Amino acid sequence: MKKTIILLLAAIVLGGTVQAQKAGNEKLFKDSYIKKTMKMALDWQLEHPKHELYDWTNxxxxxxxxxxxxxxxxxxxxxxxxxxxxxxxxxxxPRLHHADDHVICQTYIDMYRVSGEEKMIEPFIATMDEFMKTPYKGDGIREKTWWWCDALFMAPPAFVKLGMTLDDDKYLKLSDELWEETYDLLWDKEHHLYARDMGYKWNEPGIEEKKEANGKKIFWSRGNGWVMGGLVRVLSELPKDYPNRDFYIQNYKEMAAKILSLQQEDGLWRSSLLDPESYPGGEASGSGFYCYALAWGINNGILDKATYLPAVEKAWVGLNGLIQPDGHVGWCQPIGADPRKNFEAESWEVYGTGAFLLAGSEVIKLD
Structure with missing residues (x-):
């Protein structure tokens, strides 16, 4: 009850602030402007390719x-x-069990649903057949298939999309099994966030204690953004009566409430969720995924609109402030596994643009 009251009070205060802020940024919420800005960011990114095309970043x-x-x-x-x-x-x-190497298949499947060209999904089907008959071999440290939280954006949506496309629930059940393994490994029941991997969990035998400058646990913004993005992409596929859907709904709602409480005054989130003072700049990739995930929850009737809409609007204003004059999404943390990377207006990565585009695709649907 106390937690609910705190969230409602925060929403009321935030709502007043956002309405004042939004009054001077009405154009940012017009359909034409959202599409124009998405196209501008996308065009710039396509003109500045980076990494192998099958890479997780792409x-x-x-x-x-x-x-x-x-x-x-x-x-x-x-x-x-x-x-x-x-x-x-x-x-x-090329890596059979590595979640990062499956994420590009999400786009193949989405495109197949539009065009019906079998070649778009046949290689992934063959890969999944091999995946399911080949046991994963741990290395003594990484004993679970998906031992890092980012994996939950990379592979589960691809598995679930394939299962729904082929009307074969074996892919959904495999995703359930591996997601829950990762949940058991990395979910923090106190903070309702995911550790990046076992190296960022406290009180584990043989693991060196890591903490932020303020003494709090390290919870990486983009890492938890990956998870929230993965949750909504899985939930958007699963049937309403799917037996395990409630697990994902519960995990999503708990994360959403926590993320709402960690939003900063500029509408963005810091690369370290529990120590924002040590990383004062708003970070594009984590913030983009949160804006996307929270807007999706409102649009699909899962999150309370009165509570979460002010945060999404504030986040969208903040994200637009990260777009640089040439069109690129700036203030994006480089590749890493925790908050300990410096970034600035010129810092960009392809996944930062991806997160911005996902956010825009849901913000434009808001009433």
Whole structure:
């Protein structure tokens, strides 16, 4: 009860602040402006490629690209995705059990649903057949298949999308099993956040204690953003009567409430969720995924609109403030596993653009 009252009071205070802020930023919420800004960020990113096209970084980017295609209907965007798929021969990455190498297949499946071209999903089906008959071999440290929280954005949506597309629940059950393994390994029941991996959990035998400057646990913003993005992408696929759906709903709602409480005054989240003072700049990738995930929850009737809409609006204003004059999404933390990286207006990564595009694709649906 106390927690509910605190959240409601926070929402009321935030709501007043946001309405004042939004009054001077009405254009940011117009459909035409959202589409224009998404296209500008996307065009810049396509002109500045980075990493192998099947890489996890591009998997996250192209998830946003497909969302931009759905939002705008642009044939240019479809062409860019198709060229990516052809260049990859519609294959996942080379590592069989590694979640990062499956994320690009989310886009292949989404495109298959539009075009019906079998070549877009056949390599992933073959990979999954091999995955399911080949036991995962741990290395003594990483005994679980998905031992890092980022994995929950990378692989589960691809597995679930494939299962729903083929009407075969074996892929859904596999995703359930592996997600729950990761949950048991990394979920923090006190803070309702995921540790990045076992190296960031406290009180574990043989693990050196890591903490922030303020003495609190290290919870990485983008890592938890990956998880929230993964949750909504799984939930958007699962049937309402799916037996394990309530597990994902509960996990999502708990994370959403915690993330709401950690939003900063500029509408963004810091790279360290529990020690924002040590990392004063708003970070694009984590903030983009939170804006996307919370907006999705409102649009799908899972999150209370009165409580969460002010936070989403404030986040969207903040994210637009990260767009640089040339169109790139700045203030994006470089590749890493924790908050300990410096970044600035010129700092960009393809997944930062992907998160921004995903956010825009849901903000535009808000009433």
């Amino acid at each position: 998997g996250a980017f192209y998830a946003g690209v497909f969302a931009a295609y759905e939002t705008t209907g642009s044939k240019k965007i479809w062409k860019a995705m198709y060229e990516m798929g052809e260049a990859n021969e519609w294959k996942p990455g």
